[in-house]
Amino acid sequence: MIESAVSVLAAMMLGLGSFFMISGALGILRFPDFYSRMHAASMTDTLGTYLIIGGLMFTAGWGLPLFKLTLILVFIFFTSPTAGHALAKSAQLSELRLGGEQSGSAKPGAGGVHSDQHPDSRDLARADRV
Amino acid sequence: MIIATAVALLVVMVMALVRALLGPTIHDRILAVNVFGTKTVLLISVICFISGRPEFIDIALVYALINFVSIIGVLKYFEYQGASAGEGASD
């Protein structure tokens, strides 16, 4: 009885995790600019990953695999924002160099729109206002 | 369900690869490769359970470590390339 409940819970978590994964990948494909894609990627790295690893943990039962899955979970929990921040900061530096459009939020009015990403001038206006 | 998860992960990896191929800027590609790497970690752990040998989760753990370090390394490389001299050495 309890075992079947656990396996149903595990299947639900795996299914939900797959759903968030697919949504994140869809976002990575559909969103118009780099920073928006980063939000979609961070979605696959947070809840999608937690749910899939959680489902596997329920499947694993007690033992060393459970401990190792916990380690993977903790590791991804701490590294994915670090990687995301490094990516954003690196993008910021590169677009500053190119005089890109997103860097306008750091230095409004510096340089024109250059790249094939969407030139979202509303960003600049908002950043000035805030 | 666990096999469906593996299929979903493969679909996600294909979508990430499409973004890596399309990606207009280098950072889009790095982002896609990062997503691809973390999904590989999950795929390895899912495959361990499909094949019924959970001991092999070590491989996923090691892959997670390598993936993080390689992404940071690649980013550092492009950051130094992109920044003006001395600006990239802020930390």
Place this chain on the structure above:
Amino acid sequence: MTTKKSVKATDSGLRYSLYLSLVLGLIWLGNSGHYSPLLLAFGALSVFLVVWIARRMRVVDGESQPFHMSFRLLAYYGWLFRKIVESNIKVAGCAWRGRSAISPVSARVPCALQSDLSRVIYANSITLTPGTVTVSLDKGELLVHALTESGIAELQTGEMEGRVARLDQ
């Protein structure tokens, strides 16, 4: 790594080294699964080596092992997890509705946190919640990019910052 360690760290340094050895030993035992004397000796050796290198790098302190806030940190991560779930659902909705649902915006968010550790926890939490990403972390303010305006508005209420500030007391 810009923080300079003060001299008073040396007497508590031993305590943190012991904590670090304990944690590393547990991780080693959990990952190994073999408990013959030879392998245990190798494990002890590698733990010793890592602690020695970490001490040489001067990263063994209350900043890398924030034990003084461990219980509050657990409660904080519990709260953060709820936020992560909420914002995941929002971003998933945006992803399915397509680009008409999003309005990317970046803004500078003020940050009054004093210690390096709490500022890093704050920036990390912002990045961890989908929909907001910390792009740069300066003294006094963060540059945050958000998928929708509500993400910025939520940060500007200062709820998360208040919770992080309470961690460090």
